[in-house]
Amino acid sequence: xxxxxxxxxxxxxxxxxxxxxxxxxxxxxxxxxxxxxxxxxxxxxxxxxxxxxxxxxxxxxxxxxxxxxxxxxxxxxxxxxxxxxxxxxxxxxxxxxxxxxxxxxxxxxxxxxxxxxxxxxxxxxxxxxxxxxxxxxxxxxxx
Amino acid sequence: xxxxxxxxxxxxxxxxxxxxxxxxxxxxxxxxxxxxxxxxxxxxxxxxxxxxxxxxxxxxxxxxxxxxxxxxxxxxxxxxxxxxxxxxxxxxxxxxxxxxxxxxxxxxxxxxxxxxxxxxxxxxxxxxxxxxxxxxxxxxxxx
Amino acid sequence: xxxxxxxxxxxxxxxxxxxxxxxxxxxxxxxxxxxxxxxxxxxxxxxxxxxxxxxxxxxxxxxxxxxxxxxxxxxxxxxxxxxxxxxxxxxxxxxxxxxxxxxxxxxxxxxxxxxxxxxxxxxxxxxxxxxxxxxxxxxxxxx
Amino acid sequence: xxxxxxxxxxxxxxxxxxxxxxxxxxxxxxxxxxxxxxxxxxxxxxxxxxxxxxxxxxxxxxxxxxxxxxxxxxxxxxxxxxxxxxxxxxxxxxxxxxxxxxxxxxxxxxxxxxxxxxxxxxxxxxxxxxxxxxxxxxxxxxx
Numbered sequence: 001x002x003x004x005x006x007x008x009x010x011x012x013x014x015x016x017x018x019x020x021x022x023x024x025x026x027x028x029x030x031x032x033x034x035x036x037x038x039x040x041x042x043x044x045x046x047x048x049x050x051x052x053x054x055x056x057x058x059x060x061x062x063x064x065x066x067x068x069x070x071x072x073x074x075x076x077x078x079x080x081x082x083x084x085x086x087x088x089x090x091x092x093x094x095x096x097x098x099x100x101x102x103x104x105x106x107x108x109x110x111x112x113x114x115x116x117x118x119x120x121x122x123x124x125x126x127x128x129x130x131x132x133x134x135x136x137x138x139x140x141x142x143x
Numbered sequence: 144x145x146x147x148x149x150x151x152x153x154x155x156x157x158x159x160x161x162x163x164x165x166x167x168x169x170x171x172x173x174x175x176x177x178x179x180x181x182x183x184x185x186x187x188x189x190x191x192x193x194x195x196x197x198x199x200x201x202x203x204x205x206x207x208x209x210x211x212x213x214x215x216x217x218x219x220x221x222x223x224x225x226x227x228x229x230x231x232x233x234x235x236x237x238x239x240x241x242x243x244x245x246x247x248x249x250x251x252x253x254x255x256x257x258x259x260x261x262x263x264x265x266x267x268x269x270x271x272x273x274x275x276x277x278x279x280x281x282x283x284x285x286x
Numbered sequence: 287x288x289x290x291x292x293x294x295x296x297x298x299x300x301x302x303x304x305x306x307x308x309x310x311x312x313x314x315x316x317x318x319x320x321x322x323x324x325x326x327x328x329x330x331x332x333x334x335x336x337x338x339x340x341x342x343x344x345x346x347x348x349x350x351x352x353x354x355x356x357x358x359x360x361x362x363x364x365x366x367x368x369x370x371x372x373x374x375x376x377x378x379x380x381x382x383x384x385x386x387x388x389x390x391x392x393x394x395x396x397x398x399x400x401x402x403x404x405x406x407x408x409x410x411x412x413x414x415x416x417x418x419x420x421x422x423x424x425x426x427x428x429x
Numbered sequence: 430x431x432x433x434x435x436x437x438x439x440x441x442x443x444x445x446x447x448x449x450x451x452x453x454x455x456x457x458x459x460x461x462x463x464x465x466x467x468x469x470x471x472x473x474x475x476x477x478x479x480x481x482x483x484x485x486x487x488x489x490x491x492x493x494x495x496x497x498x499x500x501x502x503x504x505x506x507x508x509x510x511x512x513x514x515x516x517x518x519x520x521x522x523x524x525x526x527x528x529x530x531x532x533x534x535x536x537x538x539x540x541x542x543x544x545x546x547x548x549x550x551x552x553x554x555x556x557x558x559x560x561x562x563x564x565x566x567x568x569x570x571x572x
Contacts, residue, residue: 018165018466018484019173023222024342025166029352029403030323033316037447052509055447056310066315070356076412079166080481117315126362161323161341167485172495172546173462180304180459195366198304199453209458213499219555223338260458269505304451305459309508311452365452 008142009088012042013106016081027077033069036101036117039087043099047138054135062132064119071101071115082106089142095128096120097139151285152229155185156249159224170220176212179244179260182230186242190281197278205275207262214244214258225249232285238271239263240282294428295372298328299392302367313363319355322387322403325373329385333424340421348418350405357387357401368392375428381414382406383425437571438517441471442535445510456506462498465530465546468516472528476567483564491561493548500530500544511535518571524557525549526568 020031041051056063083103091098096118103113123129163174184194199206220226226246234241239261246256266272306317327337342349363369369389377384382404389399409415449460470480485492506512512532520527525547532542552558
């Protein structure tokens with residue numbers, strides 16, 4: 001856990017895998033979005049919220065689809081590099097949360113990519129609804 | 144459609160995409176298994192069986208998971224190459240079908256990879272059951 | 287080819303594949319970014335510029351990495367759905383091009399996702415440089 | 430590290446990720462082959478051989494492509510499950526090594542999948558050559 005500007009962030013290592021790169025050995029930009037989602041998964045798990053019960057919860061009738069995402073790629077990262085990903089909470093609304101993602105080389109403060117992704121709480125009919133209480137509490141601790 | 148030895152095969156082009164290769168620009172071996180599954184998808188669609196109603200059919204209560212797969216990689220295929228994939232039916236049993244996959248360079252008879260994958264019909268409890276009739280008929284036409 | 291607002295766009299079908307979805311059968315948001323890149327690949331190919339000679343050209347010493355991308359996901363698309371992707375050119379600068387991506391259900395005008403991605407021309411040292419002439423001409427025809 | 434029959438094996442956890450499953454929430458069979466490759470990567474790293482210097486070594490002029498792979502899928506594994514992967518060495522030849530992969534539920538002896546993959550040492554012209562000495566020594570310790 002680290003301070004990233006005004007708020008807290010949750011950090012974990014990201015290993016660049018075979019199959020994550022483009023044909024030239026540089027991380028394929030689409031792979032960063034997978035890493036971002038892993039970031040939300042690890043964030044939830046760390047907060048005691050099992051991702052497999054939160055991205056879709058049939059019992060309580062809610063889901064948490066990603067409705068928007070963006071990322072800027074600042075440095076070429078290569079196969080064999082290891083990154084650390086700092087996940088923070090950028091914005092909380094009644095029905096949505098926006099996560100922030102900062103990618104650094106491991107053991108470095110050099111930013112290599114940064115992005116955002118917004119998830120919205122939906123009910124069984126895919127209509128937006130209030131965030132589940134425990135999720136709201138978990139993300140509030142990171143603002 | 145072409146004759147591949149004793150049986151018929153169904154052919155379609157496979158475009159090597161960004162993200163399908165290893166860091167050195169050569170098709171990542173795991174990508175071939177995705178291509179093989181696309182081969183089954185296209186085979187089913189060609190036979191008038193929509194994949195989304197056959198890999199899992201909630202109404203009729205069956206599924207068709209892959210229970211085994213293998214592939215040999217004979218030539219290095221690069222980003223920018225285009226392949227054609229010939230899908231054939233290797234073996235039909237009461238509850239299972241084994242598909243064969245031959246990958247060639249487009250407009251060439253040079254084999255670059257060949258594999259097999261077996262799907263089994265299961266019921267709602269994941270117990271093996273007889274193949275759905277229409278699937279059985281569709282694959283029988285290719286033996 | 288179609289008119290999308292003020293400019294032209296290049297369109298092609300996108301088949302949602304096994305492995306493109308989340309565990310609930312809805313297209314995983316990271317897959318859209320792969321589709322976007324396929325969009326650039328098809329756009330280049332359509333313009334007579336082989337992607338494998340343009341994303342990285344060792345002979346002429348240039349590359350075209352993606353430096354930023356964003357996408358909004360408006361409708362849940364399911365396994366079995368087929369989309370059409372309209373690729374347009376949003377902005378051309380001396381050293382960069384921004385492509386636009388509109389995803390529709392096939393045979394429909396209903397927008398399901400829309401995004402952007404910017405590629406920058408770099409030289410052998412990863413320094414930004416002027417866009418290759420033929421690329422500049424190809425994208426200019428779409429503004 | 431654990432005994433798997435007659436030889437040693439190297440074990441590490443495999444987290445089933447969003448994007449690793451089929452549309453029904455069960456691990457897509459192609460994902461296991463990615464996990465197998467991660468297994469070789471972790472095996473090499475554990476043996477002090479950085480994968481990024483071994484799968485392709487421009488300086489010493491060798492590569493280690495996968496020339497064949499197979500896997501059987503015994504149990505349906507779901508999003509949210511965690512596995513452990515035991516990597517062993519099945520066979521060593523002058524120019525090739527075959528790795529074995531046993532997948533278990535974490536904290537369980539129940540086998541959910543098992544596979545094999547063979548890598549061959551090649552020179553700059555893609556001709557088979559003797560295994561690099563340090564690799565040969567590393568795998569010999571696991572037979």
